[in-house]
Amino acid sequence: MKTKGDGRPARMAWLIAAGLVAALVGIGCGGGGDSTSSDVQQSVGEGEGEVDLIAWAGYVEDGSTDPSADWVTDFEKQTGCKVNVKVGNTSDEMVQLMRTGQYDGVSASGDATLRLIEGGDVAPVNTDLVSNYADVFPGLKDQPYNSVDGQMYGIPHGRGANLLMYNTEEVKPKPPNSWSVVFDPKQAEKYSGHITAYDSPIYIADAAVYLMKHEPDLGITNPYELDDEQFNAAIDLLKEQNEHIGEYWSDYTKEISSFANGDTTVGTTWPYQFLTLKADNKPVKAVYPSEEGSTGWSDTWMISSEAKHPNCMYMWMNHILEPQVQADVAEWFGEAPANSVACEPKYLKKGPFPDVNHCKKYDAAGDKYLDDLHYWATPLSDCGDDRGDVCKDYTDWVQAWTEVKG
């Protein structure tokens, strides 16, 4: 194999290649992020034939998961816009995907919206172009997580709380109604190795919500704006919890299979997993712990500033706000719809889990607990109160999360 040949041909090839690499690195280093225009669209023209969405699981259903959950096929027939959906497991994933500029829109939670707005990845939304927007519950309009200086940056999709799910056969004797079953070491050690938690830095807020009630001396008022002392207390709580955790979940199918085969018996969940397990007759129940409250999400459809199919995206945003679609989505995922008209019995009756009391159960009007939920938000260093600029920002949360998992 070894030849004592003239090494020069290979060397010449290396030189050419090295030159190309240097050029590549130069391009990579030089070209920065140029912000794209954030002009508000003034009218909705012809559909472009398709639309690329990033969505939470269960938000964009075309009947392939379950024939009764289908609000995409009609849309495609009516508008001619073929829907391509990419499911995101965490807000971080969604932000990263949006930054590629290859998607038209995203159903963003509050811990993603501000990052997208600040990064110039989404464009403001002209709500006049979305006829159903008028019927959206007032508690969802012009919120800090979906608007800036009175300009809306998205169309509300729906909102809901993170719930505490437990296996009714394993978690005894009393059914839990407080987060202490996963946070209080004395209770958690009973189920050690079978507890689950959401695998995202945003879960630190859940620990903060628990401490709001159980360690009031810390003075936590906003679980997303934590100063040093509050933050360290939350991290310590999570590190203690880590010893009893069986596994973390960010892939919702992983949580479903884990509860189904009994490896996990208690932990936080979205209503979607609970409804799926219940439909499979698994012995689970999910509660909203009224003692401490909970974190939750209020999701907003946002349009990319680099959207290749903006008209189809506006058509989608209007379609997802249609009363029947809102009723279907809300029942399928287990959340409160954004459109108040969707709460009329005639729409709730026709959903995948028909229930005319759905809106009451999920407090769609928001006056019982939903308006006060601690919705996922982006932690900023500016505490927003008289403490000033001392709070931990999201980068701190991300690094701390790595420490929590160890």
Add this chain to the structure above:
Amino acid sequence: MEAADVTASARRSAGRRLAGLFHGRPRLQVGALLAGPIGWLAIGYLGSLLVLLVTAFWSLGELSGEIEHTFTLDNFKTIVESPVYREIAGRTVAMAAAVTVADAILAFPIAFFMAKVASPRVKGLLVVAVLLPLWSGYLVKVYTWRTIMSGGGVLSWVGLGAPTDDLVRIWLVMTYLWLPYMIIPLYAGLERIPNSVLSASEDLGAGPGYTFRRVILPLVFPAMVAGSIFTFSLTLGDFITPLLVSKTQLIGNVVYSNFTTDLPLAAAFSIVPIIVMVLYLLIARRLGAFEHL
């Protein structure tokens, strides 16, 4: 007639010109031929490693979280100073070593049987059997192990408890996943040892243990190192197995979770396995594994 001649000769001379350019310049010929594959290697592979290295020196904007091209050593400082990252790196290297040793021990008898004992027909069947798991997807295999090791899985049916210790679970799955990558090089290496050498050793009075230690092992050592490079490096980078069967973090998991929110930190941390592998290869070379390449 003349016009056709002229155009034909013009065409010929264009092609001839190109041929003339290469004529008598063997360096240019070989250089042009090699530029393609070496270019792919340099741009696609080394180029992306270079961009990764450069990203490790960048930082993040506060609210938007977008990457800012300002030089900083903070990411490396975080990795070196923060105990959790050191722990994770150490844990990953130890896991890689454990998986490599386990695979070497498991692979050797199988490879030896295939190379020296099996009849040609059985040998062929065994090679197929060893390679067959590689045909099923990685995720399928890991999910299967997840099910086997779960509370209601096969292991508990036969009375053996499922392993609950995270590191044992990861070690089990990875030993299984990378075993074919150890068996095949070992098999090739053992095949190359002539049977006459083994019988000569026996004739000279060596017992099987002595023959193994002093004859077979040194001869098969390069093959074992080749196999170990696979098992070691694959374990260093894997994040899906720890994610699916445990709650522990290895280097790959940290990179994966920081990839979307803090790319510079993820890039800095992924330099660590690169350095480890370079050291590993240097040690292997010092031990003489590459002498017969």
